[in-house]
Amino acid sequence: MSKFWSDKTSCLQPYVPGEQPKLTNLVKLNTNENPFPPSPMVLTAMRKAINDDLRLYPDPSADNLKQTIADYYGLHKQQVFVGNGSDEVLAQAFAAFFQGKQQLLLPDISYSFYPVYCQLYDVEACYVPLNEHFSLNPADYYGARAGVIFPNPNAPTGCILPLAQIELILQANPDCVVLVDEAYIDFGGESAVRLIDDYPNLLVVQTLSKSRSLAGMRIGLAMGHADLIEGLERVKNSFNSYPLDRVAQAAAIAAFTDDDYFHFTCAKVIKNRIWLTEQLQRMEFEVLPSEANFVFARHGSKEAAQIAAFLRQHGVVVRHFQQERISNFLRISVGTQEQQQRLIAVLEEMLAQ
Numbered sequence: 001m002s003k004f005w006s007d008k009t010s011c012l013q014p015y016v017p018g019e020q021p022k023l024t025n026l027v028k029l030n031t032n033e034n035p036f037p038p039s040p041m042v043l044t045a046m047r048k049a050i051n052d053d054l055r056l057y058p059d060p061s062a063d064n065l066k067q068t069i070a071d072y073y074g075l076h077k078q079q080v081f082v083g084n085g086s087d088e089v090l091a092q093a094f095a096a097f098f099q100g101k102q103q104l105l106l107p108d109i110s111y112s113f114y115p116v117y118c119q120l121y122d123v124e125a126c127y128v129p130l131n132e133h134f135s136l137n138p139a140d141y142y143g144a145r146a147g148v149i150f151p152n153p154n155a156p157t158g159c160i161l162p163l164a165q166i167e168l169i170l171q172a173n174p175d176c177v178v179l180v181d182e183a184y185i186d187f188g189g190e191s192a193v194r195l196i197d198d199y200p201n202l203l204v205v206q207t208l209s210k211s212r213s214l215a216g217m218r219i220g221l222a223m224g225h226a227d228l229i230e231g232l233e234r235v236k237n238s239f240n241s242y243p244l245d246r247v248a249q250a251a252a253i254a255a256f257t258d259d260d261y262f263h264f265t266c267a268k269v270i271k272n273r274i275w276l277t278e279q280l281q282r283m284e285f286e287v288l289p290s291e292a293n294f295v296f297a298r299h300g301s302k303e304a305a306q307i308a309a310f311l312r313q314h315g316v317v318v319r320h321f322q323q324e325r326i327s328n329f330l331r332i333s334v335g336t337q338e339q340q341q342r343l344i345a346v347l348e349e350m351l352a353q
């Protein structure tokens with residue numbers, strides 16, 4: 001608390017990101033990073049971008065990157081927005097479309113940054129309980145007043161909502177924005193991008209942090225009708241004209257260009273997810289069906305907090321949320337096979353006690 005803080009600042013309850021431990025020998029399965037490195041093409045492009053031109057500002061509208069993404073998804077450049085990580089893109093979407101409005105519908109269990117943005121932008125959040133299988137019922141999201149937001153696949157559950165059901169939500173909310181946060185879509189789901197031309201109220205947000213192994217570069221994007229993108233640009237240009245530096249723009253273009261590497265690493269993550277799920281089930285964990293690069297699991301008899309503490313003592317970090325309905329679950333990021341074997345070995349040691 002400080003007398004210099006505005007009333008707004010005093011009231012904020014900021015988001016707390018998953019731990020980024022300083023110890024390097026830990027098996028880090030707590031923040032859904034990609035266990036595989038970025039494409040070699042990305043690293044080459046970044047090295048090339050480190051030159052005397054860094055004295056110049058980057059392209060404020062990141063036109064080449066937008067064009068690359070537009071070509072990749074079969075969109076127009078005017079339907080693409082980019083920002084400094086998808087968290088920033090989400091914040092700008094809240095400012096552009098939901099700010100000051102009543103009744104934004106969102107699942108009771110979803111990405112914990114959304115309530116923080118609601119507070120920052122004076123949006124009234126209306127939490128809709130997921131059903132007993134932790135999946136989302138489209139009919140609960142009909143007739144929103146401010147808008148609708150949910151991750152697909154959902155986080156931290158990993159469960160996916162099929163496109164046909166997303167269409168029902170879009171059709172039932174023609175007068176407000178339906179934001180589909182596709183941070184994890186590339187690990188088995190089908191993107192809602194192909195619905196953009198049919199639904200002017202659809203905004204799809206994605207990130208290069210997960211499936212393209214670039215969490216450290218902070219690159220996010222949004223795709224939707226050109227009018228929505230223009231709204232985002234208005235907010236962005238009232239805040240920071242240059243959210244993506246020269247190196248980030250070069251990295252992102254290369255990441256979308258090296259499609260083979262992208263598909264290769266996504267397939268490896270999916271294969272490891274299947275292995276991890278089977279191993280956990282063998283040890284009496286219930287694992288929710290995941291289409292993401294993490295699994296959400298609870299043990300038949302051991303408490304999640306205890307398991308997390310034991311894992312941590314043995315050098316393995318996973319995520320535990322002290323939140324109603326899910327406090328007995330652990331969210332475990334998919335790792336390399338070596339990391340996952342270490343996790344399973346520690347769990348076996350714990351269960352043998």
Ligand SMILES: Cc1ncc(COP(=O)(O)O)c(C=O)c1O
Nearest residue numbers: 085086087111151155183207209
């Ligand atoms: C559902 C969801 N959306 C958005 C993000 C933000 O990703 P980034 O800011 O790294 O692009 C995350 C990060 O974990 C997430 O889980």
